[in-house]
Each structure stands twice: as C-alpha cells, then as structure tokens.
C-alpha cells in the first residue's frame with residue numbers, strides 16, 4: 001500500500017507492545033480530501049464503522065466530512081467529535097425502535113429503511129424525518145460482498161416511498177451499496193439505472209425524490225493496484241447523466257475503507273516459525289494477531305494485506321496463521337505469501353493498509369487475548 005509505505009512514523013510507533021494498530025489521522029484526512037475532490041458537489045459521509053477513533057472523527061469533522069452511522073454509539077462519537085446532527089445519516093436499514101428514538105432526540109433527521117416494518121418504526125419514532133429507501137444491488141466484483149441481507153426490489157421501494165409520503169415522512173431518495181472493496185467502476189451503473197426508474201415512477205405519483213446515495217465500496221490497493229478514485233467518479237457521473245438526463249439528483253457517497261484503510265499499520269510479532277515435518281514446505285508462521293484479533297476480513301482470504309518486514313534477503317513461501325487455539329484462525333494458506341528464509345520468533349511484521357475493519361472487529365478476550373490496541377499518532 002503505497003500511501004503508507006513511506007510514512008516513517010507510522011512504521012515506527014507502537015512497537016513496544018504488539019499487536020498494535022497505529023493510525024495516522026493525516027493520511028485519513030488526505031484520503032477524504034482526495035475522494036471529496038473526485039466527487040465534487042457530492043455529500044461525502046464517512047462510514048464510521050470502518051474506524052471510529054475519536055481523533056480520526058475530529059479531523060474529518062474539521063475537514064468538512066459528513067457521517068454514515070449505524071447505531072447509538074456511533075452517533076455519540078460523531079457528535080462528541082463536533083459533527084452537527086444534520087451531518088449524520090442513519091444508514092443502517094435495521095434498527096431497534098429505541099435507537100431510532102435516541103437518534104431523533106439527538107437531532108438526526110435522515111434514516112434509511114428497506115421494509116415496511118422499519119418504515120413503521122421511523123414514522124412512530126422519528127416523525128417527519130427524511131428517508132432513503134435501500135434497494136437490492138449486486139455486489140459482483142466486490143472482494144467483500146454484501147449478499148441479499150439489505151435492500152428491497154425496486155417495485156417495492158417505489159410503493160414504500162408512497163407510503164412514507166402518506167405517513168408524513170419526507171421521501172428523500174434511494175440508497176444502494178455495491179459491496180465493499182468493489183474493484184469495478186462500472187458496477188454502480190445498474191443500481192443507478194434502477195434508482196432512476198424509481199424516481200420516474202414516483203414522479204408520476206407527484207412525489208419528487210432528490211437524493212441518490214451510491215453507498216461505499218471504493219477500493220484501496222492492498223497487494224494489487226486498483227483504479228484511481230477519479231475513474232469511479234467518472235463512471236458514476238457518466239451513469240447519472242445517462243439515466244437521469246438533465247435532472248440530476250444530489251449525490252451522496254459513503255466511503256469507509258477508502259478513508260480509513262491506508263491510515264493504519266498493524267504491527268505484529270512472529271510467535272513461531274514451524275514446519276510440520278523436517279522437509280516440509282512452506283513454513284507455518286504464527287503471528288500474535290489473527291482472525292479474532294482484528295483480521296476478520298481474511299476470511300476466505302478475501303482481503304489480502306500487504307506485509308512488510310524490516311529487512312530484505314532471500315524469501316520463501318509461508319502459511320500465515322494467528323495466535324489462537326481455533327483452527328479457523330489461519331490468515332492465508334492459498335494466497336502466495338513470501339517471508340525471509342531466516343525469519344524467527346520475536347521479529348516484527350507490519351500489516352499495511354489495516355486502518356479499516358480491524359480494531360472494531362477484534363474479539364474482547366478469546367483465549368484471553370485483549371482487543372486490538374490502537375495508537376493514534378499525535
């Protein structure tokens with residue numbers, strides 16, 4: 001990950017006690033500025049779940065970022081960081097009634113939903129609020145796909161938006177999410193076409209939608225390059241032009257990974273280098289962080305982080321595993337990874353691009369291991 005490879009401080013801090021995630025807020029702010037520039041005019045809502053560290057949120061507030069939140073704690077963190085409730089969108093389509101009421105009491109007025117039951121809750125606990133209906137989207141091409149858990153079919157979205165209007169809510173727009181670490185800029189277009197159809201259908205019923213929330217999914221280069229963010233913006237704006245013509249909706253995006261991932265380096269130590277027989281290849285390398293300590297996205301080897309060691313020298317293939325007693329705690333056994341031939345216990349390995357979906361995913365005490373410690377650079 002080139003964004004962090006030359007950030008000296010990021011590589012040196014936190015070495016006293018591993019594992020440790022080191023976050024450089026300046027890198028996250030630069031990523032925000034990059035994506036906000038590419039999507040000029042769009043509302044950029046950082047998906048807080050990617051990394052909710054307070055100094056990171058404060059820097060993003062100061063830079064003008066808005067936020068996508070998924071629950072009470074995230075709302076509180078954003079407000080404490082100085083965000084205005086008007087800058088928060090409660091984008092999770094499945095919420096407890098109490099949590100909707102809590103958000104409403106704190107001034108949040110934008111809510112997502114994808115079913116009639118959820119709409120009922122919003123009518124009751126957040127009367128008059130603006131709503132975005134989430135439609136099903138294909139996440140083909142995403143390294144971390146989202147399946148059918150969220151979203152409804154377009155016909156249902158159109159009907160539910162009519163219900164929303166009748167029941168005193170503000171039918172604001174349509175939302176979708178094409179899956180995380182989505183490598184293909186053209187994968188937004190089918191959902192943009194769907195949204196345009198819903199806008200048109202509702203116009204015929206006298207309801208004018210105004211917001212298109214194109215979600216997150218913008219990728220970062222872990223071990224392989226990805227298309228520049230401008231390609232994603234170009235592709236999305238071109239699709240908006242094709243499907244909405246002159247009446248462009250106001251665009252909202254919700255990047256999480258793109259902003260947070262490059263800002264983090266996870267420092268880990270080798271616990272053991274082992275062979276299963278004297279002439280076995282490859283070696284097994286057990287680290288002090290694994291699937292349960294924050295590297296959940298290594299499931300199915302979906303996210304393949306770039307590793308960095310302090311020295312060069314000849315390298316050979318390894319299987320990488322975490323420290324716990326669970327046999328699913330293997331990071332990579334199919335993806336090719338090479339580490340120095342003389343790698344030994346105690347050595348530090350840095351996992352680059354680890355700022356998103358790591359610390360928040362780590363278990364609270366499996367095998368007695370503490371949650372992943374985060375250090376934010378001053």
Ligand SMILES: *Cc1c(COP(=O)(O)O)cnc(C)c1O
Pocket residue numbers: 047049050068091092177179180181215216217218254255256257258
């Ligand atoms: C998680 C999430 C995002 C962020 O996705 P990334 O792939 O990290 O950009 C955006 N929107 C919603 C609704 C989400 O749940």
